[in-house]
Amino acid sequence: MAVTEVRISIHTTGLDPKDIAEKIKGQFPDQVIEVAEFRDQVSVIIKRDQVVAVLKYLHDDPVLSFDHLQDLTAVDYKGKKDIRFEVVYNLYSTRYRHHIRIRAQVPENDTKINSAVPVWSGADWHERECFDMFGIEFTGHPDLRRILMPEDWEGYPLRKDYPLKGPELDKDWPGFTDVLKRSKELREFDWEG
Amino acid sequence: MVQKEAEKILETRELSVNMGPQHPATHGVLRLVLDIDGETIVKVTPYVGYLHRGIEKLGESLSYFQALPLTDRMDYVSAMSNNIGYVVAVEKLFGIEAPERAKFIRTIVGEMSRISNHLLWLATHALDIGAMTVFLYCFREREWLLDLFEMICGARLTVTYPRVGGVRNDVPQEFLESLWKFTDEFPSRILEYETLIDQNRIWLQRTVGIGIISAEEAVNMGMTGPTLRGSGVPYDIRKHKPYDAYDKVEFDVPIGTTGDTYDRYRCRMLELRQSNNIIRQLIEKLPPGPVMAEDPKFILPPKDKMMPITHPTKDLAYFILEKACKGCGMCMRACPAKAITGEKKAPHKINQALCVNCATCLVTCKFKSATVVPGGKGLSDEKLAELAVAPDQLPEDIKQAQQLLVRQFEFIKKGPKAPEGELYVATEVPKGELGFYFVSDGTGKPFRMRLRAPSFIHASCLPRLCVGHLVADVIAAIGTIDIVLGECDR
Numbered sequence: 001m002a003v004t005e006v007r008i009s010i011h012t013t014g015l016d017p018k019d020i021a022e023k024i025k026g027q028f029p030d031q032v033i034e035v036a037e038f039r040d041q042v043s044v045i046i047k048r049d050q051v052v053a054v055l056k057y058l059h060d061d062p063v064l065s066f067d068h069l070q071d072l073t074a075v076d077y078k079g080k081k082d083i084r085f086e087v088v089y090n091l092y093s094t095r096y097r098h099h100i101r102i103r104a105q106v107p108e109n110d111t112k113i114n115s116a117v118p119v120w121s122g123a124d125w126h127e128r129e130c131f132d133m134f135g136i137e138f139t140g141h142p143d144l145r146r147i148l149m150p151e152d153w154e155g156y157p158l159r160k161d162y163p164l165k166g167p168e169l170d171k172d173w174p175g176f177t178d179v180l181k182r183s184k185e186l187r188e189f190d191w192e193g
Numbered sequence: 194m195v196q197k198e199a200e201k202i203l204e205t206r207e208l209s210v211n212m213g214p215q216h217p218a219t220h221g222v223l224r225l226v227l228d229i230d231g232e233t234i235v236k237v238t239p240y241v242g243y244l245h246r247g248i249e250k251l252g253e254s255l256s257y258f259q260a261l262p263l264t265d266r267m268d269y270v271s272a273m274s275n276n277i278g279y280v281v282a283v284e285k286l287f288g289i290e291a292p293e294r295a296k297f298i299r300t301i302v303g304e305m306s307r308i309s310n311h312l313l314w315l316a317t318h319a320l321d322i323g324a325m326t327v328f329l330y331c332f333r334e335r336e337w338l339l340d341l342f343e344m345i346c347g348a349r350l351t352v353t354y355p356r357v358g359g360v361r362n363d364v365p366q367e368f369l370e371s372l373w374k375f376t377d378e379f380p381s382r383i384l385e386y387e388t389l390i391d392q393n394r395i396w397l398q399r400t401v402g403i404g405i406i407s408a409e410e411a412v413n414m415g416m417t418g419p420t421l422r423g424s425g426v427p428y429d430i431r432k433h434k435p436y437d438a439y440d441k442v443e444f445d446v447p448i449g450t451t452g453d454t455y456d457r458y459r460c461r462m463l464e465l466r467q468s469n470n471i472i473r474q475l476i477e478k479l480p481p482g483p484v485m486a487e488d489p490k491f492i493l494p495p496k497d498k499m500m501p502i503t504h505p506t507k508d509l510a511y512f513i514l515e516k517a518c519k520g521c522g523m524c525m526r527a528c529p530a531k532a533i534t535g536e537k538k539a540p541h542k543i544n545q546a547l548c549v550n551c552a553t554c555l556v557t558c559k560f561k562s563a564t565v566v567p568g569g570k571g572l573s574d575e576k577l578a579e580l581a582v583a584p585d586q587l588p589e590d591i592k593q594a595q596q597l598l599v600r601q602f603e604f605i606k607k608g609p610k611a612p613e614g615e616l617y618v619a620t621e622v623p624k625g626e627l628g629f630y631f632v633s634d635g636t637g638k639p640f641r642m643r644l645r646a647p648s649f650i651h652a653s654c655l656p657r658l659c660v661g662h663l664v665a666d667v668i669a670a671i672g673t674i675d676i677v678l679g680e681c682d683r
C-alpha cells in the first residue's frame with residue numbers, strides 16, 4: 001500500500017506499425033489479405049479461420065507484446081463490400097507503446113468467429129456486445145448472451161438494415177401526420193420543368 | 194453430541210440476492226445478482242443496459258458536427274472530457290489542427306473536469322463506506338468548479354463547450370482569476386479530506402487488501418485509468434500519446450503497488466494534486482490568439498458577415514422580380530413568416546409588413562427571381578420594383594453574404610465531407626481510456642461510430658474484484674472502479 005509518483009517520458013519507443021504488419025505477413029502469409037493505412041494507423045485484414053492464432057502470436061511474442069486489447073467491435077459493410085462483416089481488434093502494447101488494428105472478415109451467411117477471451121479476458125463483454133448488436137457468434141465464448149438490449153429482443157440494432165426509428169413513430173404522433181397531409185395537399189404546386 | 198444433532202437438522206445452501214437496479218450504492222442503474230454463502234460472495238453476475246440509448250446508432254445518422262452533444266450524455270459527471278475525446282478524434286479524422294490557445298483552454302477544462310469527477314467519486318465512495326463528512330466537503334469544491342463551467346459556457350453539467358477545430362468561445366479574464374484562486378486553495382482542501390480518512394482505522398479496514406488485482410491481470414482485463422494504475426502499470430494516454438497541450442506541461446503519474454482499493458484511492462488523491470498543478474502551469478503559459486481553426490470548410494461562417502436578419506449597415510428589403518418568377522411556390526412554402534402569397538404559375542409577392550428578413554426565399558428560389566434591395570426598408574412595392582435588380586447584379590458584399598448563408602445551409606444539412614478511412618483515437622478521461630473508432634465512407638456522416646467506454650470494461654471486472662469477499666465489500670468494489678452507467682450503457 002505505497003503509491004509513488006513516476007515521471008513517464010512522452011516519447012514513443014515502439015515499433016513502426018508497418019513493420020508489425022510485415023511481421024504478421026511473414027508469420028501468417030496465407031492469412032493476410034490486405035494491409036491498409038490511414039493517418040499513421042495500420043490495419044491488417046485477415047481471414048477469420050486463424051484469427052485466434054494471429055492474436056495469440058501478437059500477444060505472446062516478446063518483441064510485439066500486445067498486452068492491452070483497447071477495443072473489439074464489428075462493422076457492417078452491407079452494400080459496400082462483398083464480405084459483409086468485419087470484426088475489428090484494436091491492440092496496444094503498454095510496454096512498447098505501439099498500436100495495430102486487426103480486421104477479420106466474417107461472411108453474412110455464416111456469422112461465426114472464434115472467441116478472443118482465451119487471449120484477453122477483457123474481450124468478454126466486447127464480444128457479448130458484438131453478438132447483441134450485429135449477431136456475430138463467437139465460438140468458445142464462456143457466456144454469450146445479449147448485454148445491452150433486453151434478452152428477448154429481436155433483430156440486431158447496429159446492422160445497416162435495422163431501421164433507426166420504429167414504424168409506430170409516424171403513426172402515433174399526430175403532428176407528423178398533419179405535416180404529411182399538408183405536404184400531400186401542396187404537392188400539386190410542385191413545379192416540374 | 195448436540196453439535197452432531199444440529200448438523201443433522203440444519204442444512205447450508207447458497208443464496209441468490211438481487212442488488213439493484215435501484216440501489217443507492219450502485220451509482221446508477223446497475224443490477225448485480227450475488228450468489229452468497231453466508232456473508233461470502235461466491236459469484237457475481239452484473240446486468241447492464243438499463244440506460245442504453247443507442248448513441249452509436251444515432252451517431253451514424255448525424256453529421257460529425259451534430260453528434261457532439263450526444264457525448265455529454267455518456268459520462269455526465271465529466272462531460273467536458275468526453276467532448277474533448279470526441280473533438281480530438283474528429284479533428285484527427287478531418288486533419289484539422291486547433292489553434293494553440295484553444296488547445297490550452299481544452300486542456301485546462303479537461304483537467305478541471307478530472308478534478309470535479311474525482312471529487313464526486315471520492316464523495317460517493319466515502320459515503321458508501323460510511324464517511325458522511327467527506328461527501329459534504331467534496332461537494333463544496335465541486336460546486337466551485339461547476340460555477341466556473343457555467344461562467345465559460347452557461348451550462349454546469351452537459352457543457353458541449355469544445356468544438357471541432359477549437360472551443361466555442363474564448364474564456365473571460367474573471368474565469369482565469371477565479372480558477373487561479375481555486376488552484377491556490379485546493380491543495381489545502383485535499384489535505385482536509387485526507388485528514389478525515391487517510392489514516393482512519395475504519396477506512397483502512399474497509400479498503401486495505403480489498404479487491405486486489407495484479408498488474409498482468411488488470412491489463413489483460415482491459416482496465417485503464419487510475420483503476421489500472423493502482424495496480425502499478427504506468428499506462429496514461431496523456432503521456433503515451435499526448436494530445437492537446439499535454440506535451441507542454443510537466444506532471445507525474447501516480448502508480449500503486451498492491452492494486453487494492455486503498456492504492457486506487459491514493460492514486461486518485463495524488464492525481465487531484467497533479468491536475469491542480471497542470472492547471473496552474475497552463476494558466477501561466479496560456480498563449481494569446483484565436484480559439485477556432487481558420488479553415489472555412491469546418492467552421493460555421495461568422496454570423497456578422499452572413500446574409501443577415503438585419504444587415505448592420507443597410508436596411509434590406511426582400512423582393513420578388515415579376516419577370517423572373519415562374520410561380521413555382523417554392524418560396525411560399527419555405528417562408529417561415531408566411532409573408533409570400535401568390536397563385537400557381539403567376540408571379541408571387543412578399544408582404545413587406547410580415548417579412549422577417551430571414552433570406553430563406555433567396556436561398557430557395559431556383560430562378561433567380563427573389564432578390565434584395567439595399568436601403569429598401571419601408572418603401573412601397575412600386576418603388577421597390579423600380580430599385581430591384583437581379584441577384585447576380587447585386588453589390589459584391591451582399592453577394593458574398595448570400596454565399597455565406599448558402600454555405601451555412603449546406604453545413605447544417607449535409608455536413609463537411611470526411612476523407613475515406615478508419616481511425617481509432619483514445620483519450621484519457623477521468624475514468625480511463627475513452628476511445629472513438631470511426632469508419633468514414635467519404636460522406637458527411639460516419640459510416641460507423643464506435644465508443645469504447647471505460648465504465649463498460651470496468652463493470653465487467655466487478656465479479657473478479659468481489660468474489661471471495663464479504664457482501665459489504667461489493668459496495669467498496671463498485672466505488673473503487675468508478676463507473677457511471679450512462680457511459681457503460683451508451
